[in-house]
Amino acid sequence: MAQQYTLSGKITEAKGTAIPFSSVYVHTTTQGTSSNIDGQYKLSLPKGQIELLFSAVGYEDRKITLTIAENTTLDVVLAPKIFTLNDVVIKSSNENRAEEIIKKVITKRSVLLNEVQAFSAEVYTKAMQKLHKAPKRFFGRDVATILELDSNRKGIIYLSETESKLDFKQFHKIKEVMISSKIAGDDKGFSFNKASDLMVNFYENILFEDKLCVRGFVSPVADNALSYYEYKLLGTNEENGQIISKIQVIPKRAHSPTFNGTIYVVNDSWRISAVNLSITKKNGMELIDTLNVKQQLVQVGNVFVPQSIQFSIAGKLLGFQFSGYVLGVFKNYDIKPTFNKNFFTKEILKVEKTSNRKDPLYWEKHRSVPLTEEEFENYLKKDSVSKLKASQSYLDSVDQVKNRFNARQILVTPYIYYRSYNKKSITFDPIATSVFFNTVEGLALKYAATWRQGFDDGRYYSIKPELRYGFANDHFNPNIKAKYLYDPIKNATIAIGFGSEVANLNSQEQTNLLQNTINTLVFGKNVAKFYERRFFNVEASREFAPSFELKLTAEYANRSALTNSNFTNFGKNSEFTSNNPFQPNNENSLLFPKHKAFIVSGTLAYTVAQKYITRPDGRFYMESNYPRIEFNYKRGIKGVFGSEVDYDFISVELYQKKLQLGMLGKSSLLIGAGKFLTTESLNYPDWKHFRANQSIVFNPDERYFQFLDFYIFNTTKQYFEAHFQHNFGSFFLNRIPLLRKLKLEEIIGTAYLSSPEKRNYTEFYFGIKRLNFRIHYGYAYDRDERIKKGFKFSYGFNL
Template sequence: MKLFLKLLLLAFLGGFNAQGQQLFTLTGKVTDGKGIPVPFVTIYVNTTTKGTSSNIEGNYKLNLPPGKTDLLFTAVGFESKLLSTTLFDNKSLNIELTSKVFTLNDVVIGRNNKEQNTADEIIRKAIKNREIYLNEVEAFTCDVYTKGVQKLLSSPKKFFGRDVSKILDLDDKGQGIIYLSETVSKLDFQRENKIKEVMVSSKVAGNDNGFSFNKASDLTINFYQNVVLEDKLNVRGFISPIADNAFSYYRFKLLGTNQDEDGQTISKIEVKPKRINDPAFTGEIYISNGSWRLNSVNLYLTKKSGIEFIDTLNIKQQLVLINKIAVPSSVQFDLKGKVMGFKFSGYAVGVYKNYNVEPAFNKHFFSNEILRINASSNKKDSLYWVKSRPVPLTFEETENYTKKDSVSRLKSSKKYLDSVDNVKNKFNLTQILITPYVYYNRYNKKSITYDPLYKSIMYNTIEGIALRYAVSLRQGFNDGRYYSVRPEVRYGFGNKHFNGNVQAKYFYDPIKNGMISFGFGTEVANLNSLKQANLFRNSINALVFGRNISKFYERRYLNIQASREFAPSFELKITADYAEREALLNSNYLSFRKTNDFTANDPFHPTDNESLLFPKHTGFIISGTLAYTIAQKYITRPDGRFYIESKYPRLEITYKKGIPNFFNSDVNYDFLSAEIFQKDFHFLLLGKSSLLIGAGKFLNAKQLYYPDWKHFRANRSLIFDADVRNFHFLDFYLFSTTKQYFEAHYQHNFGSFFISKIPLLRRLKVEEIIGGAYLTSPEKRNYSEFYFGIKRLNFRIDYGYAFDSNKRIEKGFKLSYEF
């Protein structure tokens, strides 16, 4: 009778639309034959793409309509299980999966039953079909759920004098989840890597107003590509086990075959790198015999593979056929590592459902915006997540949400934030010596930053020992806007001269990067405006090595600058600068060396200490720069627009005009330049290159002074900035031009391509660098540089040569570091 009433009720409800249909919740746990939970099992309503995944503890949850439903449970390394269940109420259903038994019975893979099964033959078949399957997916749409978890397994008690447990909210053992976030997105894809993702919901533990950094497209990995994870975990990327050249990097072993639920024979193949330090995976891949397509993968990367920052990475991917096209049903990344005393682990999982592999996109559907996060995405309540979360939370994750969310509002209260500020604002003399001291008022989004002292005390031959000190005041707003004011004072004890100025900036449009700034006052400026040399390094050069590399002048100025994007990747910047400029003379020759190589402040008359490089004058200059990065992808968040590194170059055109007679301005010139810059050209296993080409000309040079000349990014110090734009040996000042110029820079990073093959050196994990630069102008014709070096993380050493036409003029080592 009860069943009859339920069926009658269902028939009655069937008259309404599907949106009004009642759903019941099926929950359960998936274990193996020993009762051990099976994590991230893919669970689909059979013959559909509606489904979910179990969590790391094997628990699953799925909302289903009333009545009978056929469910398919699949997991890498386990027998798939198809079963029927009938729901008229919420129900619990535990599932036990059986490990797949792979036998080594012969399987025919050739014609006329002559070719017998071997791992190598199966892989060759898969490689032969690689390009077909790489290009078989024309387009699709789907819903994607992602979850990212990062946790500390152990940590030091103190880090730079700060209590780690308090800062990261850890337990007394130094353990805990430090990042937990979930998203639900709508993902659209079209071949040629066209992607559009809209994040409809976002949840971040302990931050009600935060937006997740999870991105569904970040979990995309396609092993039909020859090289995967390029420039992600190292420069070069890693060879796919079914790449065209896979046999040069892998050994394969057939572990056995098995029949899936459709009667398809699946071969389990072990993959191992031929050489211990090859950029290759270890693990198993599963291939469907006959079609020779990937069924699933379970692969590992370790430090021996060349990954940086983490110790191991495990990738599991399960594929499903939709209209005879294979698409991911789930993907899982697990990582572990240890750095600077912090032992950590984490995972990211993506569950894909509701596929449509034959969508119809209009011509302008895709753009360079690859992800848009809706402003309301972080406003979903807990009931929404209970209903929409396809992968249940573990007990630890639930506890983390409960704990952090319960204090989230408390942490945004004035009382709490003031108490945090009282602790963090405690003055530390040791800290301010080497790092900035920041005074926070978090509730009002205000901060005051005091410069570190080591950067404030300096020496040069113009001012002698000098003190330059600045304080930055910043006021932020909830929508990402902010303004800042930075007053600065500078006093030279040698020339007994005081300078002071104020810089202010208002960032008014986070989406279009709209900014306006102005400044006024006096300053001691570098004669080469493109190279404000590091004042600390300049002091070391003078005091220790007896070389005053940097040259200076003084200016009393007023400037205004505005910049804004009028379209994505199109940026216009306009600057107006009015200044009185005055050449300076040396006043102090202090050095720790008995003899020194100090020169006059006029670089063209190094022995004449009374020579002034230019007369005192006034200049009013306006300039405009239009920059565009071709096809640059970007993410739009409610708090701003964020760009992804483009594989196409950035184009930049600059026009500068010296306007005469404006408030007694003495300058009169027109300058036009163009630049093409590409940060990274990728060459798969051979690494990546960077390229810059620039040219310019003074269209009118009736009246200009040395600060107006075209300068170059030069270097005369042992320490250099490792930017492809910079020359290694070029003089800062002697070869600036008032006419025309052409320059080119090229640099290539092989990413350990050669050194990884040398047994005694490959453990160093250093990257090989080669490069060169070229400059020609009336002042310096056919100048060139060539260099080679090695790099490890942020440290680099080069050895290079400089040539004037065909004559070698300099050689030597150059060092670079960055923190």
Template structure:
């Protein structure tokens, strides 16, 4: 009787199992000449479930048993369907016919306007409506990224490139291959939430992909595109932007009927070669004037950095009465120092819901969540869920790198690798520094380069400063650093040594603790004035001894931790014993008749006596840093802040405690600062600013090292810093009362010089700026400057005014090495 019940149960269950059973339909999509068509969208008709063909035209889709109709769509080809009775795995190859765009019904009079202009004007009129029509949606997003070298030099800085990058004998090969699947949600105006479901990186089984669906979003209905992506300092003008007619010429290539919709194929052509614009083809529907697809490129002429060409191809699918992105491809190539590379990132969207019901509080500052389970999916999972099949090259790369991934983590393999990389040479220790790595035990030791350790100043004479850094990494991105450092001046015969340690114990909470102690020769301006090499050159060759020094014995304990998203707190307790120093030598290579070295007293250049008496100081410093609108990415091993479009605010309190540990200072200083860098202004470049103010609530007893200092500059050559003045003395206007300072700099990113034929190829960036300071001894001090910069170098000319009276002017050269 029991067996009969089991039999009856199986009979009843069998139809259900049959219905739920899935099979695979795979094949290849080609054109009429048999050539593969890349990235064709293949959807189950009447649904938003689909896949995409890969670069070789191969596709694979899982469907349920029964009759199913597949729809094949791609820009430039006629949409085709295929009805299949599926009862087993089946191969279905499909040939698509080229979409013929004709001008048979279009009349273009001699000297008349191309019909494309009327179409584009209508698209521009409807741009904003289509930009705003979707309030919210969610979808599944699959992203695949691949970069490979297609040519490289045999050696680079003495290293064999084939062995270092694991390339073939022609120095070709895949450098990076990654896939991810995510659930992506969006709601206007700019709320996003993404949860990564799966992640895979070739050869790195325990790593998490950096693919991000929000990075793959591009909407040609927006006026300006690709802002703050690093692709260029400026944004790029959409072919249907409100002012697009100023930047583009248009040519109608033809019309075609697709599912009852007349689609216009329009070529977009830059009016001026070096404007930040696209070139290529856009597809616009008649009557509705919707974008149906894009296939455009950006080149070096448009101002892109690092790469030669970027191709952006976007295809839309119809969801109800709307059109949403079906797939989006960024394909690029370039050549940097002889390394020729190419690659792509493609995103595929499916299972759209354009009327989602998000719960209150669904959107938070967390824009992407990655859990530990994300990279645990096996090959069977990926074979069944990957919407874009791997190419043969990608499949071989996975097999090769995954097979040796475990071996590459073994001690014998890593030891053999380090045996080559850890090779000690005199050139390394002299010029670049020497590093010893032990990857198996996750530790490294770095030795400073000896040439940079030798320097000269009028306080110490010729001197050496040498340090060694040790770093040990642990799980979850925790690490420990230890750095001992020694310094000896041969003229003043003063030896100092200190030890700096830091333990970063919680990457998610951004928490760490440090202990530093010893002695050192420090700059009287706690921000520093110039590096040791620059001062050596200025002192020996130009008889300019700008920096002023003192000796400090110290112990410092500090800690920091995130209190809430965007809110970071830090606390430190410091004890110092400070000693004034004096010049011990006036040696220089060249003696200028109109110059003389100044004393080590910054306020009295002719007084060679000690600047202050030896004293002790005990202080506590607390600070809060808050970034408005901070977004972040959560990973199992870290919490990663993204760039905020709002300012970062800093509040700091420092107190000198009289009597604690023998401390002789008594003061209270409160400071506040607001800063925001690279505020995008579209085609006009970007602006950065910082404003700060502070006051000593109590200044009963403090010495010059405890004053509020500013980032001044006495030198013609200097490292740039937004907070840095260009003509203000390093030391003269430090204060123990109150102050207000402001800095504003705008970078036009080539907006002006890009229009000058002989200069545009240099890609120079124009900068203008203002620096302002007021305090009791220096009221209404203002600097104005303008100049040009490129990469790590810049030149500017500026004027300095003290309460309306010009006090300085001249050239300044910036370097950022």
């Protein structure tokens, strides 16, 4: 390889103002780089004469020929690009000239979308996030200490760089290999940057679906863009013999899911050559206030491919004020690569084991975009103490700060005691979720601490002892559970548990202890029913192929029915029933006799077309746009350890969590069916239980029935169920001025169940959602008769 020399300098305007993220390329090639946010650039070049092209969105390109014989400094001044309205691009007396140009682009959109059939490229990425303001404490923890901020609680909290080899083929086939990875202050970590995340194609009708908001944002050249945008021609400019039109993109409605800014279109070919577009929180974004996208494309052969792209964000959230950017530089394109038949798989990114072992000299030589002074100081500060950070004395001193006990913290959040040097931790449950009430145990306490031991390769094991005591029924139920993840790549685990516990009669865990406490004490309804079991179980799971997961479980349990012990609530009226759902008025009735059970079960799950990332510390799956199919088999074996159960059960379930419907939002779908093949002997805990709900405060999972009784309509025969839910993502409410500021999302749904116990049961509901909170109103029908209706309220992290 020929000796390389370094060309560096700064790109500015005439007055000396830096031009950030400018492109610097060897003319007629895709070998090049980008300037940083301060306009500084650096490029490695061989000895000899070379022609360079300096360009930036909104500025005149500048070609400079120079001879490279040593390391050279070259500062470059770019002039603002002058766009004139003198040249008539399309002659029309009645039509907006900019709109006519956009119509030409839209006409060719589907062709241009798939014009680049394949390519290979090298991609450099850099991500930086910083805090400008932060609260002193967050959930009882000192923010400046945890995030390594300065005395004013400011500073860079994440800085990372990567180099990748990226291969692409239509349609949506991607293979990326991360060759080098660097994170400030973490010489053992692997960056989460992905070059494929930067492949934004504005020929798509909708961008950022279910990322920045549910519906996504309409492209300025989408098929229906004229319904969302107005356009203004700011002028034209000749560049390399081509006429470039600069067009201002103006949303017709300020609060619509649209971009605003400028795009640059090559006349005659009607291709986009660059964009400078922004969206803000009033356009429907969650969590961040503004996003700016700058993209420059370069012509390679007869097609245009991304040369550089930059996302810049800013926002305020929970007292934190932040900003940041992600930059990608694409170079050394091959637009006619040859791939063998099995080249592309579901593995979209592989991080090489040695990617985080590159020394500073490597990065000084290979870094495509120079560091700013602030970034350089951040690396210097954090990397200089990285080895110190790995020492026991340093980690112990940091742990000493983290481990300070805070009463407010332990009340509402877990308290974690760290021993970072040994990768150990002990997590203590918060008090708020450990004290609860139900009519079986009365006031009760369930408290657990989890001891975890981690390893450098991603393996870990955990041990969780748990104590539960009911003050009214005077029952003490201790148990202990342990888990070992022994193969992170195949997500292979083994777990064991033994002891005693109070379990819900419905195995689907349809309500948590806090929700049941609220329903009991506030609304006077003891909807949850319980039984007691003393158990020993073992579970093993692993992937025998990507997206194929097999889980096997064996359990022995001694089960006992329970009765109510306490009938307290805050109100005068209550609707308390017995703990036997089939005899609600008989307090002494036991649902089933005391018995022993030995049960084995297996679950085989497959997620269709699920993509994943392989890192040295594990395999990480991306959320799939296709269904998950799950097969279950359960067998109760009589005679083993005195077991009294004897049955066979089989089921299949198809679950589509996310089905994007463009501007109409997203849907979810579940279809399930199952059957008991034999029922020689079984008790109520062995029945097929449904994800039911009777609570006013409920679980927001879209796979749940909203009004179905928790217990009495479960089955010992066969069943079919279906659930559908749709989130419109403010499609309607965004049109109402006073409501659009609340960013409420419209929810509708339906569910269906048919079994011998409940034929043709149907539900319909509608409501609104905001972040993790939701309220809806619904109806339930038994065949054609309406049997229930009412409001439901939820909090949680589901759709």
